[in-house]
Amino acid sequence: MKAMMINKYGKNELLHMKEIEKPSVGANDVLVEIHAASVNPIDFKIRNGGALRLVLKFNMPLILGNDFAGKIVEIGSNVRKFKVGDYVYGRPSKERIGTFAEYISIHQDEIALMPNGLTFEEAASIPLVGLTVWQAFHEYFHLKEGQKILIHAGAGGVGSFAIQLAKEMGAYVATTASENGYELVQTLGADKVINYRKENFEEVLDGYDAVFDTLGGPSLEKSFEILKPGGKIVSISAVPTKKFAEQTYQGLMKKTLFMLISNKLMRMAKKHQVEYDFLLMRPNGEQLEQITHLIEEGKIKPVIDRIYDLEEAQGAMNYLETGRAKGKVIIKVK
Incomplete structure (x- = not known):
């Protein structure tokens, strides 16, 4: 699969495309074909290293990206809540980030079905x-x-x-x-x-x-x-x-x-x-389901500023860092 990665910490470190193996799927995991991901300040804070490394520390090279929307293409043996073909969105645990990629393996408790009526790009803006x-x-x-x-x-x-x-x-x-x-x-x-x-x-x-x-x-x-x-x-x-x-x-x-x-x-x-x-938020599929209800009831609407292709992930990061974005910056993967 294709993934946008960094090799080391640093403000001047650039994302680069690399072909790597698809992630493996554990008994409680699902493999999601990512259609869209969003860019968040935590992405460039992780890249920068600095004080955030006191709380979050990663092995390099690292795929960035902390939330997504996509389609399940494989499920683990213990997965009961979801099936292949489901459209889902979620936020992976800090140990398994990496949504600037074509696939991600994620625990079933960290995802929810996408809200009805949203595009993948809109759904990816939420988790x-x-x-x-x-x-x-x-x-x-x-x-x-x-x-x-x-x-x-x-x-x-x-x-x-x-x-x-x-x-x-x-x-x-x-x-x-x-x-x-x-x-x-x-x-x-x-x-x-x-x-x-x-x-x-x-x-x-x-x-x-x-x-x-x-x-x-x-x-x-x-x-x-x-x-x-x-x-x-x-x-x-x-x-x-x-x-x-x-x-x-x-x-x-x-x-x-x-x-x-x-x-x-x-x-x-x-x-x-x-x-x-x-506050450092934690993944929670049940809370995401509550948010889904509010979206489907029309009480909360996604707000998107710009959409970039996966190959343009560095540009998306650069734009978010300007502080001028109104709403979310999205990366379209598929």
Whole structure:
């Protein structure tokens, strides 16, 4: 099969095409012929190495890509939920990433049937961002009707899904966007839009229950100022915490390291009487099924910016890294 791979970590490392063997299929696995995959910030963060290697470490060479949509062409002996010919989508576990390729072998618990009415490209845009937002809103925020949430970068891949789910859950949604993303986030249902090039969100928002951080850095630190006591920030872009290390069964050394690097944020949380958590989503086919229902009911719609061919995966990565994408960037494989 064809696959787009990297040979080593590094910001300047380029994806290249290589012919390799199809992956083997275990008893609980299915082999999927990939029709489309999406590009996510975690792809270039994995390529870069850096701090993410403290949480995710891979053997090289490595096929990039973290979610997909396609057709099952083979099933393992213990697979009962799916059959050959099913159209599915999913997010593989961190040990088995590699969706910038023609095939992937994936555990049956990490996929779901594709939503009716979606193209492969539309379906591929959902799994990683959908599960990330679902877990943040249901497992961390426990978001309730009438609560107020700030979603950073609402026009991005994660943000565009997050606005829709937050509105479906009955929340009041504020988001940050540029002029180019203003119309999109309004269409998705945002109640208040802050043009981050003209306004400082921390000066116009106050008394919020939750902040969903997709940016890290100064935006995250300023977010503490808008929360009411008892509020919560969940970040997918900042640094992990000791709590995260405990939840993911890390050793003492990483628990200590994460405690040290998150110390500034934890002190800010204590000062403002709020909570701070770091989220690294996990694959979950059952949660993906719940997302499927929302899509089929018309409550959440895929948002796609551009589609590239597999051979153009490097260009897709380059475009996503500019930060200008509105919605998801997709790679068409077949």
